[in-house]
Amino acid sequence: MYNPYLPKFAKILKIQDETPDTKLFTFQFVDKANQNNLNFTHGQFLMLGLFDYGEAPFDICSSSVKTNTFDLTVRKVGILTNQLHLLKVGDLVTIRGPFGNGLPLLQFKDKDLLLIGGGCGFVTMRSFVLDYLAGKLNLGKLNVFYGCLNEENLYFKKEYSQWRKKVELDIALDKPSKSWKGKKGVVTALFNDRQDFSNTVALIVGPPIMYKFVIQELQARGMADSDIYVSLERRMYCGVGVCQHCAIGSYYVCKDGPVFSWEQLKDIKGAV
Numbered sequence: 001m002y003n004p005y006l007p008k009f010a011k012i013l014k015i016q017d018e019t020p021d022t023k024l025f026t027f028q029f030v031d032k033a034n035q036n037n038l039n040f041t042h043g044q045f046l047m048l049g050l051f052d053y054g055e056a057p058f059d060i061c062s063s064s065v066k067t068n069t070f071d072l073t074v075r076k077v078g079i080l081t082n083q084l085h086l087l088k089v090g091d092l093v094t095i096r097g098p099f100g101n102g103l104p105l106l107q108f109k110d111k112d113l114l115l116i117g118g119g120c121g122f123v124t125m126r127s128f129v130l131d132y133l134a135g136k137l138n139l140g141k142l143n144v145f146y147g148c149l150n151e152e153n154l155y156f157k158k159e160y161s162q163w164r165k166k167v168e169l170d171i172a173l174d175k176p177s178k179s180w181k182g183k184k185g186v187v188t189a190l191f192n193d194r195q196d197f198s199n200t201v202a203l204i205v206g207p208p209i210m211y212k213f214v215i216q217e218l219q220a221r222g223m224a225d226s227d228i229y230v231s232l233e234r235r236m237y238c239g240v241g242v243c244q245h246c247a248i249g250s251y252y253v254c255k256d257g258p259v260f261s262w263e264q265l266k267d268i269k270g271a272v
């Protein structure tokens with residue numbers, strides 16, 4: 001019987017430095033059956049744990065199709081993530097999940113998708129892009145807006161040339177070097193070049209400060225609240241809607257989210 005509290009062991013197969021504080025980890029479940037049974041949808045998360053250091057949620061950022069391994073990109077910010085960054089290839093972690101709802105992509109058949117990521121939230125976008133490149137998403141165009149501090153902090157840089165074969169990737173840097181030829185400013189600067197968002201659904205993932213301003217830009221271009229989705233970050237413990245740590249209004253972020261439409265959230269005080 002499936003027990004959502006029961007952690008499974010996974011081994012680190014590969015570690016790649018993304019930025020000075022962020023690493024991309026590739027894992028494989030020790031038990032092959034667990035690996036074969038890993039089915040997830042874009043925007044869902046796993047609870048990664050280390051004995052003595054606790055557990056925390058991380059978005060799955062690998063393709064949902066290629067499931068012989070899975071990737072998590074982790075920024076070191078505290079107790080668990082600092083310890084994870086010290087681990088080596090071959091070390092074990094525990095995994096629970098996948099949990100949460102993800103973006104309801106099946107509802108958006110043939111619509112265009114605009115992903116708007118800021119900071120660590122950009123991690124979420126990678127699984128969408130990889131599956132879109134593989135022709136596995138029934139979408140129209142995929143456009144990605146990415147707001148980041150500077151070149152040094154950009155995630156997945158080595159993959160951009162591959163992504164750009166099919167995906168429109170627009171980047172704005174807040175404090176770029178002198179040699180940066182792209183857009184300068186925060187992520188909303190990217191909206192100046194785009195007015196038409198008809199037949200488009202948007203997903204926003206990033207620091208809370210970003211949400212309000214991005215939502216305003218989308219609304220100003222006529223996007224309905226029901227077509228604007230956000231992924232929320234809250235402290236989580238159980239991950240399955242029991243402990244109440246992640247409650248917002250009548251929702252649990254871990255179970256009813258982390259992806260919500262703005263229609264669902266707009267009247268909930270403190271949601272973003």
Ligand SMILES: Cc1cc2nc3c(=O)[nH]c(=O)nc-3n(C[C@H](O)[C@H](O)[C@H](O)COP(=O)(O)OP(=O)(O)OC[C@H]3O[C@@H](n4cnc5c(N)ncnc54)[C@H](O)[C@@H]3O)c2cc1C
Nearest residue numbers: 056057058059073074075077078079080081123233234235
């Ligand atoms: C659904 C979801 C998906 C996530 N996906 C990713 C991901 O793909 N990659 C990634 O690097 N991180 C992700 N996070 C954030 C990650 O879970 C936290 O950074 C992690 O809990 C930090 O654990 P820690 O023990 O290292 O930090 P702690 O020692 O617990 O905390 C360190 C500091 O960070 C603050 N902090 C920690 N977590 C949060 C939080 N969730 N919200 C606000 N402040 C916080 C604490 O207040 C403290 O100041 C996600 C969070 C959620 C809810």
Ligand code: FES
Nearest residue numbers: 237239243244254
């Ligand atoms: S983390 Fe326990 S209810 Fe969401």
